Amino acid sequence: MVPTLKLDLEMEVLAMTCDDFESSGTLTGDLRRDFGAQITEDDVRAAFNALLSKNLVESYRYNVESQQYVPVRFSGIEQADTAWFYATKAGKELVR
Numbered sequence: 001m002v003p004t005l006k007l008d009l010e011m012e013v014l015a016m017t018c019d020d021f022e023s024s025g026t027l028t029g030d031l032r033r034d035f036g037a038q039i040t041e042d043d044v045r046a047a048f049n050a051l052l053s054k055n056l057v058e059s060y061r062y063n064v065e066s067q068q069y070v071p072v073r074f075s076g077i078e079q080a081d082t083a084w085f086y087a088t089k090a091g092k093e094l095v096r
Helices: 006-016 024-035 041-053 089-095
Strands: 057-063 068-071 084-087
Touching: 006 024, 006 041, 006 089, 024 041, 041 057, 041 084, 084 089
Parallel strands: none
Antiparallel strands: 057 068, 057 084
């Protein structure tokens, strides 16, 4: 099934963040490969923004020195290329 509705795409993005940290660029490629759909990185960014507003994912940046993901406040499109996302407990429960 190709995620065609906004909510469908949000759920696909949320599901993909339950097991690993994900970025908009990585997920865009994965979704295109898995569904053969014309999903843009802007579509994925919009899904992340919606999920953030619902507290279903949290945003992070990768710290090269410590080799760890550090929680950050996502401030929109200017951070989209460097932000990573991971599902919250509520997000994981919703996907189950």
